[in-house]
Amino acid sequence: METKIDILMVDDHPENLLTLEAVLSSPDYRLIGLKSGEDALRYTMREDMQNVAVILLDVQMPGMNGFETAKLIKNREKTKDIPIIFITAINKSADHVLQGYQAGSIDYMFKPFHPDVLKLKVDAFVKMHRFHQNQYEFLEQIVRERTSELIIANEERVAWEKEMAKLARLNLIGEMAAGIAHEIRNPMTTIRGFLQMSKKNQSLTVDYIDIMLEELNRANGIITEFLSLAKNKTTHLKRQNLNEIIASMEPLIQAEAMLSGKHLHVHYGTIDDLQLDDKEIRQLILNMAINGLEAMSPGGAFTISTYTEGKKVILKLEDQGSGIKEEYVEKLGTPFFTTKETGTGLGLAVCYSIAARHKAEIELKSGDKGTVFFIKF
Template sequence: MNIEDFISSNPDLQQILMQMHSKLFDILPCGISIAADAGCKTIIHNSVTARFLRIEPLGQFSFSTQGPHPMKVYQNGKMIPAEELPIEQAVRFGKEIVGCELEFVWEDGITKFARWNASPIRDNDGIIRGCIATMGEITDYVHKSRKLRIRRDYLEKLVEERTSELRKSEERFSKIFHSSPNTLMIVRKSDFRLIDVNQRALKNSTFSRENLIGNTLFELGMPEAHFLQFKDKLEENSSIENMEFSFLRNENEVTYLLSAEKMELDNEECFLLTRTNITKNKQVEKEMARLDRLNLVGKMAAGIAHEIRNPMTTVRGYLQVMGAKTEFKSYSSAFGIMMDEIDHANSIITKYLSLACHKPNNPSYQNIDKILDDLYPLLRAEASKQQKEVVLETMDTPKILLNANEIVQLTLNLAQNGLDAMKENGRLSVRTYTQDEQVVLSVKDEGTGIPRENIEKLGIPFFTTKDNHTGLGLATSYNIVHRHHGKFKVQSGSGGTEFLVYFPIK
């Protein structure tokens, strides 16, 4: 049957197609199918639809006809019966079908996809006589969409895996960061402000997390010169290794080592900082240097003191004998001066010998309060000569291992320094008390204080700010404290200086 016969045998279609050229049915680029009866028994397809359905051009094909069909039709992955196809829905139920996507699967494995539209054809009485349907093949589109979906699913899975790895990595970093025994901080490169700190940093800081986050190290107490140096080095090298800086905290010098490495956090350039407090290390280094100097002086003393002392003793003896003779009576004053100078030199040698000693001589368990009580009249007499006052306050401390003579020498040295530092009517306070399993000896004056640059030099042999002094008094005192396994601490300001000596109880 050709198109003319088909149209002639269907008067209902003549009115619809009367204005169309007969070849229009075949030359339209879209697929067209026409159902010529209300039972969808006769459906004719133009060449586009025929090629899609793999039938002859203008061939008839209907799922409503009897007999096996060469393909199966699926919608959304589910096989559908003939009555659910777009043409059947339009003819049997008068539905307007738009954009119905179907999958056609042939027995030989060929699969095609198409998007269908269908509209019922009614006569003048409104009775459905058939339908017209259009079809557009979307096989390539579906295949590409599936490939894209597979690719998208793969990429999403890959992104999910990478995200999961990144999340795990971030969790590991966060765990290591916050549980690290070292002080760690993260600084933003753009403005050098802290964006995170670990628990150790909080523990070692007097600030809360809220007060730390958002501030620069300069705003948190780093000296401006060090902060600018810190910034310059990071901007130049993107890393810092063991940059040392010091500052005062509660009148005590604190020293840190600061290291930094560049890192990226949340797509933002940052620096991971580690800060190590080396204040105690510095103090140990200073103490070791001081002990080295004491050791050097001790070796010098051990080598020459006895050799010098013996001839000086002989000279003093002869001077004393000659001064007693009548013929030299007119020179007695000169002999006295010479013997005083020899005695002064001898006292210096005695201090040298004290520096050479590394442990207290014959220590025993004694009460330091008793030693100070016995020494107090001498201290009061010396203070009275200078029109100054000495106050002794003891707190019934326990017995500790001491050498009484060395404790007397230590106290006299500290007291003499305190008296020398004060003007008339000044008061020197000598106290003892117990603190943290230690017996504390405190000697405090009301002088003008010691310049900070000189405090670190205290105890260095021959360092002194006084005229006609050797600088061995404090060096000897430091050595005595060291031999007793004690600790020295100096607190000084405009209101005076306090020397604190800590002796272990056990």
């Protein structure tokens, strides 16, 4: 069953309201009689006007007349689109009618009016109102259905992403396990060989013992680096200047560069102090510096720069190597991924982990003339 449509009738004469009720009486309408412009405005402010199809408004009323009432109704957001029909017996001049249309009416009727004409006009506005209501409800239904589809699709996407993340973690665990096994097995194999040889010869020379100790230290170093990857590793942050940490390391990196016939350039910019773990930042810079120096041929230059960009402090590390292949870029920072014959694939992974613990971002640009890393604090 359809909801009754509201018709507002505004007239200061009760007999006129009774006449309108008699003409428009219908089981489909709810006729609302109001005795003044002020009453009409109070009603529009107090009630929900979404079910009002048309307002029948007398022009000549004491206090606020019909034109003034219409203008105020049309100025309100929730009533501006409700059609208004003026009904008057006072003035039929063209200027008066024009004033009514300027006030916001959609039609103008003179008393005495033909009952059937008024009824047909009101019926037409009711039909338009029902049509717009149905359109609105139809659009609402479409929105609800589409929203439901999007919610389901989003839930499926989230579930799929979680499953993919789980598979990616399992795959990474597998790769890391294989990497650990490979890296630890090499020194263990060396030690095992010397011990078996010692068992036969009943003696171990100092040279063999030194080699075994070196291999054990190598294995221990791999384990230490691996543990450095932990994101929940405790960091000891204190406010200090990045330039001072770089300056303390410059002689060491300079010596590494000179040993391989390369050059080091350092540019210290004006930067704010940061919350840093001194040891971890030293490790990050040294790892990246060694990677950069190893990527270059003799004569190449490795450059370290610091500067401010907006609210961020930037550490820039630039080499003049042959660049990183595009297919390798996404794998950078993955534990045990390396392009070096003797590398463990942990150095850069440790750098990414240190950056994460310092809430810093690592970005890079690479081409055939070299690679630039930007660590943004």
